[in-house]
Amino acid sequence: MWPWIAGAAAAVALATAWTARERRWRDRLRDQSLRIAELRTQRHLALVEEQSRQQALLDSMLEGVLVLDEAGCVEHANPALLRLLGLEAEPRGRPVAESVPVPGIADLARRAIQHGRITDHEVGLPGPAPRAFQVSAVALRDADRILAGTLFVFHDLTQHKRLEEQRRDFVANVSHELRTPLSLIKGYTETLLGGAMDQRDTMVRFLHTIDRHADRLTFLIEDLLTISRLESGQVVMNMQPVFLRDVVEAVLDDLRRRANERSVQLRNEVPGSIRVHGDGDRLQQVVLNLVDNAIKYGKPGGDVAIGARASEEDIVEAWVSDDGGGIPPEARERIFERFYRVDRGRSREQGGTGLGLSIVKHIIHAHGGEVRVASDVGKGTTFFFTLPRVNDEVQG
Ligand code: ADP
Numbered sequence: 437m438w439p440w441i442a443g444a445a446a447a448v449a450l451a452t453a454w455t456a457r458e459r460r461w462r463d464r465l466r467d468q469s470l471r472i473a474e475l476r477t478q479r480h481l482a483l484v485e486e487q488s489r490q491q492a493l494l495d496s497m498l499e500g501v502l503v504l505d506e507a508g509c510v511e512h513a514n515p516a517l518l519r520l521l522g523l524e525a526e527p528r529g530r531p532v533a534e535s536v537p538v539p540g541i542a543d544l545a546r547r548a549i550q551h552g553r554i555t556d557h558e559v560g561l562p563g564p565a566p567r568a569f570q571v572s573a574v575a576l577r578d579a580d581r582i583l584a585g586t587l588f589v590f591h592d593l594t595q596h597k598r599l600e601e602q603r604r605d606f607v608a609n610v611s612h613e614l615r616t617p618l619s620l621i622k623g624y625t626e627t628l629l630g631g632a633m634d635q636r637d638t639m640v641r642f643l644h645t646i647d648r649h650a651d652r653l654t655f656l657i658e659d660l661l662t663i664s665r666l667e668s669g670q671v672v673m674n675m676q677p678v679f680l681r682d683v684v685e686a687v688l689d690d691l692r693r694r695a696n697e698r699s700v701q702l703r704n705e706v707p708g709s710i711r712v713h714g715d716g717d718r719l720q721q722v723v724l725n726l727v728d729n730a731i732k733y734g735k736p737g738g739d740v741a742i743g744a745r746a747s748e749e750d751i752v753e754a755w756v757s758d759d760g761g762g763i764p765p766e767a768r769e770r771i772f773e774r775f776y777r778v779d780r781g782r783s784r785e786q787g788g789t790g791l792g793l794s795i796v797k798h799i800i801h802a803h804g805g806e807v808r809v810a811s812d813v814g815k816g817t818t819f820f821f822t823l824p825r826v827n828d829e830v831q832g
Contacts, residue, residue, distance in 0.1 A: 494512070494514040495514055497514060498516055499516060499589050500588075500589070500592075501587070501589055501590075502588040503576075503586070503587050504587075505584075508532050510528055513536070521538065521561070523536075532545060538559055539561075544571065547573075548575050549583060553574040556571075557571045566594075568593040570591040570593050571588060571590055572588070572591075574586070609774065609775045613790070614656065617650070617652045617656075620645070620646075621650060624642045625646065655789050656789045656791075659791040660791070666799065666802065671718075671802070673714075673715040674716075676714070676715070676716065678713075678716045679711055680710045681706040681744075683719045690724065691727055691728060694731055695731050698734075698736045698737070699737040700730075700731050701738070702731075702740050703739065703740065703741040706754065710825070712752050712825055713823070713824040714823055715803075718802075721795065721796075722796050722821065725795060725796050726796060727740060728792070729793070730756055730760070732783075733817070734758030735758070735816075738760060740757070741756075742757075743755055752823050752825040753822050754823065755819060756818065757816060757817065757818035759816040762811040762815055763778060765813075768809050771793050772797045772807070774791055775791065796819075800821045800822070805822040805823045806822050807822075808820050
């Protein structure tokens with residue numbers, strides 16, 4: 437019996453020993469597997485984290501980023517690129533030539549692969565709202581120099597091009613505006629020197645014309661300087677509480693003679709209680725330009741009224757209205773542009789520079805307000821502008 441028990445015990449002891457060893461092995465194996473799994477998870481997480489960091493970086497970039505795979509299909513297009521190209525969804529997996537509406541994009545990818553990179557290539561996107569981009573592309577290769585794809589970066593040049601064009605137009609316009617009175621002054625002076633001085637009447641008439649064009653040059657240069665100072669932010673607005681009615685009255689005093697020449701009736705209907713936050717001198721310039729236009733382009737013998745009301749708690753809306761010929765609908769958007777005139781000849785004849793409304797817009801914007809026009813062709817025009825209101829109840 438005992439040997440059997442001993443044998444059994446030995447077997448149990450052995451089995452227990454084996455089981456213990458096996459368990460240790462198993463535990464060790466499990467620990468190792470766990471450790472490996474943990475390492476893998478950590479690496480995976482780090483990779484995921486890195487990828488999401490890169491994704492966040494791409495998503496937050498202002499530049500458009502496009503990644504193609506080695507076959508030239510879209511692998512990634514960041515939100516900026518979708519916005520710049522007007523795409524609704526990422527065209528992932530689709531051939532670039534079919535899905536990215538940039539002329540010559542597939543050819544650019546080929547050249548980037550051939551040369552390694554392409555820098556600062558300009559492309560235009562035609563359409564109702566044309567856009568321009570500066571594109572750089574680089575071929576992506578792995579450690580073994582095998583092609584892995586192509587990376588594009590799109591830098592939006594649209595605004596830059598528009599500003600460049602505006603600047604070119606502005607210089608051309610200024611030169612043209614200066615040349616006209618100058619050539620007239622030169623022409624009349626030459627005629628006088630050529631013998632016209634012998635007739636007194638002709639001489640006086642010519643000298644008046646020269647004087648008028650010299651005045652035009654002066655106004656033009658003054659307006660240009662004002663615009664340039666306003667646009668470059670050099671003008672510091674001296675904001676103070678101002679009674680709007682007083683501003684209007686000061687302007688009407690200056691313009692009464694001009695209005696009388698055209699038998700135009702001027703009416704200051706601004707309530708005496710209305711106060712605005714503003715730079716008094718600049719606001720006089722706004723009212724002067726608007727009332728001067730109303731006299732110039734309004735009906736001879738007509739009526740010009742200036743009014744104002746508190747439109748919201750913090751805002752005053754003021755207006756200058758006339759009963760003249762009005763402004764055609766297609767011109768209403770453009771009259772605030774520099775040098776835009778509905779009738780160039782008429783504006784010049786009246787001594788206009790084409791800059792008055794542009795100056796008005798700048799000054800009102802610098803006050804945080806808005807300016808707009810309402811017009812009925814054949815019936816009249818009203819210019820509205822808003823200004824911050826001095827709230828007397830709050831001020832006490
Ligand atoms: P200008 O020096 O030519 O008057 P503005 O910038 O003041 O330049 O005005 C631009 C154009 O807007 C004018 O040439 C004119 O055609 C039009 N305009 C401005 N005010 C009026 C108005 N009250 N009635 C009709 N047209 C106007």
